[in-house]
Amino acid sequence: MRELLGLPGPPWLGILLIIFLRYLILASLGYGIFYVIRRKKWSWKKIQLRFPSGNDYRREFFYSVSTTVIFAALGYLFFFGPLVRYTQVYRDVGKFGVGYLLFSVGITLVVHDTYFYWTHRAMHHPKLFPLFHKVHHLSTNPSPWAAMAFHPLEAIVEFGILAIVPFLYPIHPIAIALFLLIMMIYNVYGHLGYELYPQGFAASSIGRWINTSVNHNQHHQYFTGNYGLYFLWWDRWMGTIRQDYEKQFEELKGRINQESFLVEGGQKSSRE
Numbered sequence: 001m002r003e004l005l006g007l008p009g010p011p012w013l014g015i016l017l018i019i020f021l022r023y024l025i026l027a028s029l030g031y032g033i034f035y036v037i038r039r040k041k042w043s044w045k046k047i048q049l050r051f052p053s054g055n056d057y058r059r060e061f062f063y064s065v066s067t068t069v070i071f072a073a074l075g076y077l078f079f080f081g082p083l084v085r086y087t088q089v090y091r092d093v094g095k096f097g098v099g100y101l102l103f104s105v106g107i108t109l110v111v112h113d114t115y116f117y118w119t120h121r122a123m124h125h126p127k128l129f130p131l132f133h134k135v136h137h138l139s140t141n142p143s144p145w146a147a148m149a150f151h152p153l154e155a156i157v158e159f160g161i162l163a164i165v166p167f168l169y170p171i172h173p174i175a176i177a178l179f180l181l182i183m184m185i186y187n188v189y190g191h192l193g194y195e196l197y198p199q200g201f202a203a204s205s206i207g208r209w210i211n212t213s214v215n216h217n218q219h220h221q222y223f224t225g226n227y228g229l230y231f232l233w234w235d236r237w238m239g240t241i242r243q244d245y246e247k248q249f250e251e252l253k254g255r256i257n258q259e260s261f262l263v264e265g266g267q268k269s270s271r272e
Contacts, residue, residue, distance in 0.1 A: 011080040016072035022181065023064055023148055026188045030144030031057075034194050045256050046193055047217045048141045056138075060145035063135055067148040067155040074159045078166060079173065087166035089173065096170060104175045109182065109230055111168070112161045117234040119157050120227045132157065139191070142220050147187040186230055190216040199253035202246045209233055214249045218242050 034042060035051065043049070077083055093101060123133040135151035150158055165171060189196065195214050201207035202214070211228050219226040225242040228235045235241035 012072055012076040015075045015080075016068060018177075019068045019071050019075070019180075020065070022184050023068060026184050027064075027144040027147055030188045030192050034192060035143065042194070045195075047195060047214055047252060048193065048221065050141060052139070052141050052143050056141075057143060057145050060139055060143060060149040063150060064145060064148035066152060067150045067158070070152055070155040071159055074156070075162065078163055079176070088168075088170040089166050090170050091173070093172060093174065096172075100170075101172050101175050104169065104171050105178045105182070107169070108161075108165055108171070108175070108179045111165060112179070112183070113228060113230045114234065115161045115164065116229040117227050119160065120229075121240070123154065123157065124223070124227075137220065137223060140220055142191040142193060142217065144188045144192055146191040147184065186211075189213055190229075191220075193217065195249070195252055199250065199257060202249035208236070208246075212249065214252060215241075215245055218245060218248065 039051075043051075078087065079089060090096070120133075123129060129137075132151060132154045136146070136149055136154060139146040139149060148155075162176070190211065190213055192213050195212060197207065197210075197212050201210075202212060209232050211230055211232055215226045215228075215232065219242075222242070225240050226235060226245065227240055232241060
């Protein structure tokens with residue numbers, strides 16, 4: 001991956017820069033748009049109407065930077081260091097073709113969602129929660145900066161998917177990069193504090209299987225249920241989806257639509 005991007009220096013430094021810049025750019029976009037530029041005009045669209053404190057933002061950023069260092073060290077070990085020879089990582093796209101490369105991204109998202117659900121649920125065990133997951137849950141009202149705000153022990157667990165996938169099936173560094181990009185986009189969206197999907201999505205035939213920002217925000221707010229990452233099938237199959245999820249999704253969208261109508265009607269001119 002480092003060679004593809006032409007980054008200077010040792011491989012671990014290149015990996016660190018990629019991980020950090022990906023987090024910084026995407027979290028900055030979410031924060032800049034929703035928490036700075038449009039804060040006053042869109043504040044009434046927020047899932048939890050209050051905003052985190054400055055200390056919350058600083059804590060989330062600090063732990064996210066810590067996670068990037070851990071991910072870079074482990075990433076070097078598995079993809080450029082001594083362990084790579086034992087994996088199925090390949091460098092020639094032509095070996096399996098572009099079709100397989102894209103397929104491997106999709107299957108990795110499915111595998112990751114399963115891995116995330118069960119490890120996430122395990123870290124909520126009373127004996128494990130204080131050691132692994134408590135730091136992330138200090139963000140009861142998360143912001144985009146919380147996307148990678150993990151305790152170092154949890155960061156190792158979160159990296160675990162990349163320690164497993166290369167041993168399961170052949171995967172190219174480009175596929176890994178695309179997978180990680182999608183993961184970070186969805187992580188920022190999940191912690192955005194705003195819902196981007198439209199009204200009715202949560203109960204639709206497709207949407208009922210897709211995770212949303214409302215769903216994950218509930219998890220941060222209430223600590224129980226809603227353990228999935230990209231999808232909701234494990235939560236639905238295992239009965240861990242919160243019973244009030246779809247109701248809160250629709251209430252939020254109903255509130256937003258009502259407020260939008262009033263704004264357009266000129267009755268909320270103070271928001272303009």
